[in-house]
Amino acid sequence: MSGGFVFSEKPIQIESGEGAYLYGTDGTEYLDFGASYAVASLGHSHPAVTEAIQEQAAKLTYVQASYPVEVRTELYEKLAALAPGDIENVWLCNSGTEANEAAMKFARAATGRSKIVATKRGFHGRTMGALAMTWKDKYKKPFEPLAGGVEFVPYGDEEALAEAVDDETAALFLEPVQGEGGIHPATAEYLERAREVTDDAGAALVFDEIQTGVGRTGNLWACEGVGVEPDILTSAKGIANGLPLGATLVKDWIAENPGDHGSTFSGGPVVCAAANATLDTIVDEDVPGHAAQVGEYLRSELEAATEEYDLPVREVRGEGLMIGIQVKRGANRVLKNLALSEQVLALPAGRTVVRLLPPLTIDESHADQFVDSLAEVLG
Numbered sequence: 086m087s088g089g090f091v092f093s094e095k096p097i098q099i100e101s102g103e104g105a106y107l108y109g110t111d112g113t114e115y116l117d118f119g120a121s122y123a124v125a126s127l128g129h130s131h132p133a134v135t136e137a138i139q140e141q142a143a144k145l146t147y148v149q150a151s152y153p154v155e156v157r158t159e160l161y162e163k164l165a166a167l168a169p170g171d172i173e174n175v176w177l178c179n180s181g182t183e184a185n186e187a188a189m190k191f192a193r194a195a196t197g198r199s200k201i202v203a204t205k206r207g208f209h210g211r212t213m214g215a216l217a218m219t220w221k222d223k224y225k226k227p228f229e230p231l232a233g234g235v236e237f238v239p240y241g242d243e244e245a246l247a248e249a250v251d252d253e254t255a256a257l258f259l260e261p262v263q264g265e266g267g268i269h270p271a272t273a274e275y276l277e278r279a280r281e282v283t284d285d286a287g288a289a290l291v292f293d294e295i296q297t298g299v300g301r302t303g304n305l306w307a308c309e310g311v312g313v314e315p316d317i318l319t320s321a322k323g324i325a326n327g328l329p330l331g332a333t334l335v336k337d338w339i340a341e342n343p344g345d346h347g348s349t350f351s352g353g354p355v356v357c358a359a360a361n362a363t364l365d366t367i368v369d370e371d372v373p374g375h376a377a378q379v380g381e382y383l384r385s386e387l388e389a390a391t392e393e394y395d396l397p398v399r400e401v402r403g404e405g406l407m408i409g410i411q412v413k414r415g416a417n418r419v420l421k422n423l424a425l426s427e428q429v430l431a432l433p434a435g436r437t438v439v440r441l442l443p444p445l446t447i448d449e450s451h452a453d454q455f456v457d458s459l460a461e462v463l464g
Contacts (some may be wrong), residue, residue, distance in 0.1 A: 102129025126323030141358035181295035181321030182210025184331035192256035194344030206266030261307035268409025303377030303405035427458035
């Protein structure tokens with residue numbers, strides 16, 4: 086069996102990256118508007134993150150989380166301070182799917198219940214628990230049977246939430262903006278209703294901010310934009326600017342009885358150093374505010390180009406620098422032409438949505454370059 090068999094590789098071999106650009110082994114420069122699914126939040130090879138990684142690697146690469154390490158303690162305190170409202174408890178792991186697995190376990194232990202409510206079109210990860218909360222059959226079918234006790238409701242339907250969340254429910258899992266499902270932002274009213282029904286039922290409200298968090302939507306956390314505070318918030322992807330880190334942030338009532346959970350590589354010092362540098366930069370330089378401004382500019386330019394050139398685009402939607410372009414032809418074909426003809430990289434979100442998750446540090450000139458390239462491909 087050859088290596089790399091799980092992933093179908095693209096015909097572009099990457100050698101290096103800087104800022105918003107990746108460079109192929111043949112010297113080709115690619116504008117990166119996918120950031121490897123929002124991972125490179127500050128762009129590639131950010132100097133502050135690189136320096137933090139190098140300094141920590143020279144001191145201590147790893148020691149298990151039961152031994153306190155200054156850089157890990159600093160990250161615990163930083164995340165507790167930056168989390169919405171009075172969420173002050175932090176569990177570190179290695180990925181978004183692990184963060185959601187932990188959230189599922191913590192909610193069941195804290196409530197003594199087993200039922201989980203999730204949404205149609207939702208995506209929460211690929212391990213067996215997180216996968217059970219993920220909607221699409223194509224991700225699940227080959228691996229069934231999965232963890233039981235999950236009920237799905239239509240995203241955005243307040244009445245369906247009220248009917249599904251009951252006194253047997255441990256948790257309701259929601260993405261404030263659905264990512265894999267096609268870039269669908271929730272309304273403030275929907276998230277407020279989610280808070281009401283979980284409060285009434287004594288269930289945990291879990292916001293999966295794996296993709297939306299750390300400044301992506303124009304706020305540090307997407308839920309802050311609508312003023313709704315969850316009981317559990319999960320984060321990963323851009324939190325350490327490319328190093329593998331996930332975090333499950335929980336309120337006290339969850340932390341009081343979380344059950345027995347662990348991970349060998351929880352809070353590795355090198356990864357924590359990268360996360361501290363990433364978060365410091367995002368906060369100190371108001372990266373969320375920048376993402377909101379440039380995201381608004383990019384959406385308006387996409388809409389203007391669609392009208393001016395009569396492009397086959399049905400809708401442009403999203404928040405901050407999490408943008409979906411619903412096209413009238415297959416998204417994968419558009420993405421292939423963007424990469425090979427225009428040297429611009431982006432992502433799919435289903436069959437007809439081109440997904441943009443660029444580094445949060447892009448400027449208007451990068452936005453213009455993308456719009457020009459998309460118009461060339463679609464025109």
